[in-house]
Amino acid sequence: GAVVSQHPSWVICKSGTSVKIECRSLDFQATTMFWYRQFPKQSLMLMATSNEGSKATYEQGVEKDKFLINHASLTLSTLTVTSAHPEDSSFYICSALSTGALTDTQYFGPGTRLTVL
Amino acid sequence: GQNIDQPTEMTATEGAIVQINCTYQTSGFNGLFWYQQHAGEAPTFLSYNVLDGLEEKGRFSSFLSRSKGYSYLLLKELQMKDSASYLCAVRFPGGYNKLIFGAGTRLAVHP
Numbered sequence: 001g002a003v004v005s006q007h008p009s010w011v012i013c014k015s016g017t018s019v020k021i022e023c024r025s026l027d028f029q030a031t032t033m034f035w036y037r038q039f040p041k042q043s044l045m046l047m048a049t050s051n052e053g054s055k056a057t058y059e060q061g062v063e064k065d066k067f068l069i070n071h072a073s074l075t076l077s078t079l080t081v082t083s084a085h086p087e088d089s090s091f092y093i094c095s096a097l098s099t100g101a102l103t104d105t106q107y108f109g110p111g112t113r114l115t116v117l
Numbered sequence: 118g119q120n121i122d123q124p125t126e127m128t129a130t131e132g133a134i135v136q137i138n139c140t141y142q143t144s145g146f147n148g149l150f151w152y153q154q155h156a157g158e159a160p161t162f163l164s165y166n167v168l169d170g171l172e173e174k175g176r177f178s179s180f181l182s183r184s185k186g187y188s189y190l191l192l193k194e195l196q197m198k199d200s201a202s203y204l205c206a207v208r209f210p211g212g213y214n215k216l217i218f219g220a221g222t223r224l225a226v227h228p
Contacts, residue, residue: 004159032213043204043218044160051213093159097214103148103167104214108159 003027004096006109013084014117021079021112023094029074030096034106035067038091050077084116119143121219123205128225129195137190137222139205147210151179151190154202154221163190163203192224200226 003026013019023033031052036044048069049057056069068080077096081088091113095106120142129135141149148167152160166172166181166188178191190203202223206216 034213034215041223043220046215046217049213049215057213091157103165105150105162105165106216107162108152110159111157113157 002098002105002107004094004107004109006092006094006112008112009110010113010115012115012117015085016083018080018082019084019114021081021092021094021114023077023079023096023109025075025096025098025107028096028098030077030098031074032097033071033077034095034097035069035077035079036093036095038093038111044093047079052077081114084114086116089114089116119207119217121205121207121217123203123219123222125220126223126225128227129192131195131197131226131228133195134191134193135195135224137192137203137205137224139188139190139219141186141188141205141207141219143207143209143217145209145211146183146207147214148208149179149181149188150206150208150216151177151188152204152206154204156201160204195226197226197228200224 005024007022033050035047047062050069050071052071058064071077093111095108151163154160164179171180176193181188202221204221205219
């Protein structure tokens with residue numbers, strides 16, 4: 001159980017274009033999902049918290065107009081990188097919050113590697 | 118600011134025991150998580166502590182001391198496949214229980 005998928009697994013795009021990344025919880029419903037980015041050999045940096053049916057909560061320093069988040073259903077959240085530039089190249093990982101008997105746990109998707117040329 | 122510190126790299130021998138430490142100074146605390154991450158892959162959940170003491174799950178154990186802001190992950194009977202990064206993460210109370218991650222510890226297991 002607690003499987004999270006992401007699509008696409010990798011994407012290459014030209015500078016100035018927009019890219020959409022999907023995050024799905026496959027076998028459980030997730031009111032809350034999270035979006036992270038990770039640079040090589042560094043840890044995960046939380047970008048935003050995505051809540052079904054409401055606006056996302058962005059971490060300090062993350063441009064909400066550049067990283068658009070939509071959490072339209074209990075199993076799907078999307079991250080759109082608008083007008084992507086080479087500095088946006090990174091590994092983007094989502095997680096979905098699963099409610100358990102002992103605690104709520106974040107389960108991670110396999111990540112999306114974005115390369116902006 | 119929030120500080121979560123882990124050693125950058127560790128090496129160990131197959132079959133041995135290794136302890137990965139994590140210290141934290143954060144403005145809130147509602148539990149500590151350990152995740153394993155192989156290169157290029159997503160993190161996978163290993164363990165969770167919210168109360169002081171030791172939690173054991175097979176070859177992996179995790180310890181927490183809230184008064185000291187300290188946790189460790191203990192890996193026994195090391196296998197080559199345990200070579201990975203190990204991420205310590207503090208969960209913040211309230212709201213949506215967000216996690217703040219340490220930089221991770223890269224563990225290399227040698228024959």
